[in-house]
Amino acid sequence: MLANIFSQDLPRSKVLTVILVVILAGLLATPFIFPGARSLNVGAKIAVFIVLAASYDLMLGYTGIVSFAHTMCFGIGAYGIGIASTQMGPTWTAMAVGVVAALLLSTVLALGISLFSLRVRAIFFAMITLAVAAAFMTMASQLSDWTGGEDGLNFKVPELISPAFSLSDEKFLGASLDGKLIAYYLVVVVSGGLFLLMLRIVNSPFGRVLMAIRDNDFRSEALGYRNVIYRSLSSVLAAVFATLAGILYALWLRYNGPGTTLSFDIMIDVLLIVVIGGMGTLYGAVVGSALFNIAQGYLQDLLKLAHGNIDTIPVIGALFHPDRWLFWLGLLFVLSIYFFPFGIVGKLRAGALARKPTAT
């Protein structure tokens, strides 16, 4: 039963299982054990980025194709909600229209790019996605009547998930039972469901063909698989999941702008999450997203704390200045890629396998 929910692709490492349980429990309990807007934000962002990074892994780790248009789909989802809400009002109908329109646009774009460029070579696909993503970003900032340009859009969401809504005036375990809480759980639960769905896809007959294509595309063709169809389908699926992640993110933030979902900075973040977590494992997206977002959210505080105690020491004090947090984040990544070339999940699984070599 449990094995089937996880598509018989269990963590296969005790340490990894513990880490995953901690992340899941942490996400579910955040509103009660770490009350406050900031921790909720980090929690929701972790959940959304799990979906975003896992969908990127579907393409990069499982199919072996590099795309730079992944955040474009993320942005399409977020803009879909934002534009639908500002144009039609914050109703559930508007949300549905936004969701459908965003999914359609992503699918058409991903399919178009794939069929146009994937027959040739994977590297050509990467370049085309870069061009399309850059064009889309310019368009989003130029069509300011719709998108709010560089400033982005502040919009309302349906009452049930907006902060103004209140279930009860009483607090429950220190958390106020309001729309924000409902929105938080919506994001976490839907993200979890989408993750399990992706886990199912990579463990289906289709998923194994993707891995075969990644390993040796010449041979998969020789066996009778038409690579272009599989690669296109993989990139469309990734686009759909990224769009859904964007939708969740917009519902949570009630804001969207180019810097929030579209920018290449986020593209790099996603790439780092996938690589640090472990390409081609999907669980890597969970570990990577949690690590990355916690580091991004709290490293500065940690440094502030450290700096307060040692700011009298000349060089080292300056190194631990809170403004240097990006330096430490960068160092963290360089070290983790150096020590875990197959990502954290890859390392943990290899370790578990080495400890009991007879198990299969």
Next chain:
Amino acid sequence: MSNAGKVLSDAPILETRGLTVRFGGHVAVNAVSCAFHRGTLTAIVGPNGAGKTTYFNLISGQIPASAGEVFLFGENISHLPAPLRTRRGIGRAFQLTNLFPFLTVHENVRIAVQARANVGIKLFSLWNSRKDLIGKADAILEEIALAHQRNVPAMNLPHGDQRKLEVGMMLALEPEVFMFDEPTAGMSVDEVPVILDLIKRIKASGGKCILLVEHKMDVVRELADRIVVLHNGTLVADGAPAEVIASPVVQEAYLGVAQKTKEAAR
């Protein structure tokens, strides 16, 4: 096979007509016309660079032909890409081992079994739930004597086992035309019989058409019903083994060249 009992028809399973490919000014395969029949094993021999593997590539569709046609069951398949030719019944084991290195031995075969069963686009069913396909893959592993390596990633196999797996993947496709490209190359002496027995069994089962590129003349003598000799991309001899090996053209073109190179080496 329902038609196994039928009288073998005279129509060839596979035929090439004037098959030609040029790489720049170099003609690698030059107007080769040849027909291959049901229940036969044809050895294709010739010195290195004679165009044997290129001829295979033209048949299975890895390289587009510059001119000429390929017919399978009388249907012109020249315009079809490799995957569709495979689905119509052309199976190929490659000379340079061509596996999925990060997948296990079982998964490699399973991918081929699945290609045959045509279930690749199933997105939401579980890979592990198809007991029929898993069983089929295991049966093939038994046949190629690799069952003990079932869960080893293909890249960790010794060379001889990789060659066997290569052949196993072709078996999984259950093709009508089997194309072996030097199946025993680089194998240790005690491994060779596994492959040879396998080829004999396929041949004995009748109804299939086997093409074999092979350098070892003893293997060719043992297995082939017919020998086709390629030299500089041209078909220079075609006939029963004893006849072809004795013919002056072959002595000159093939064995003669081999002798000359040996002399040159000295």
